[in-house]
Amino acid sequence: MRALCWHGRGDVRVDTVPDPKIEHPRDAVIKITACAICGSDLHLFDGYQPTMESGDILGHENMGEVIELGSEVTNLNIGDRVVVPFTISCGNCWFCQRGLFSCCDRTNPNAEIAAKAMGQSPAGLFGFSHMLGGYSGGQAEYLRVPMADIGPIKIPHSITDEQALFLSDIFPTGYMAAVNAQIQPGDTVAIWGCGPSASSRSAPLSCWELGASLPSTKCRSVWQWPKPGVPKSSISRRRTSMRN
């Protein structure tokens, strides 16, 4: 298959590489119908992330069609249209049981390396260095999805790939950023990174979404966020004085 491979700082190329295959009963293989380049892929591109190796396939914002299933994946069928979270999580460990999926204790085969750098190892991630699992990413024609009975979510045909794809990372990431910001009614929120950094685009949207259930919350940022059914003039878009 064709895949986008990392070869060094500022050097990514589309190479022909072996197709992925089922390696574990909880695996699936999907044909990638849509994938995106994330702002954090630029950290890899720019050589910031340690333990990258030449030939690593990038890409952690992925969706596609299930074409092969391991014997233990009973919740998916061949042909299902799925979005794949960038975090690989087992669903059973102490952290997963508490909903802390990016802290999964079992999905990083190189946990010892990560623990040396961080004290403990977080979950394995798609296409994000050997320290974080060494898993191939999905900027490719096909992707092996480990723990496929936990991560992938089926997408109804009523929405398009472009609408669903960002469930893999940036929409939940912006949403969790807003949740973590502990917004209270009436709060002012300042957001840095409302420029081209892609993961930030959904943070204002999500702050506002949280605000929608908290009527007096006001979120302001340099980014304009659209919302169906709301006249644009009713949303404040003035710049914060502390923007970057």
Next chain:
Amino acid sequence: MRRTNKRGPDSCIDAVGCEASGHGSADAVLDKVKAATFLATDRVHVLRQAIMACRKAGTVSIPGVYVGMGDKIPLGAAMNKGLTIKTGQTHVQAYTKPLLAKIVAGEIDPSFVVTHPASLEDAPGMYQKFRDKEAGVIKVVMRPGR
């Protein structure tokens, strides 16, 4: 500051992470030098600003990705102002179902971020354009298996 009665924002979100440019400010230039000489890995200009700007007893949320070591993070300010700092890679599996429901219900359409549909073969050039902030590249979406 004016909007918050000079208290500062209640919450500050650093959605930039380890490659903050800082537009030539002194601390950002120092960060670049340190990163280039392996004295630090992460450029923490935005995190510094967020901690300094945040109101006392406020919350700093960090979705921006950091990868290693940062230098001169104002921990004294964070401690003495009583800030809460929350961060982490996203617990994606905890959010996919409720957020999918919002998309299906038409409450949110995240596709607005897409600026550049491209082919997989175009990807190397798109990485470069995205990194160099050329041609308005914000979100590149590729469709390799279609």
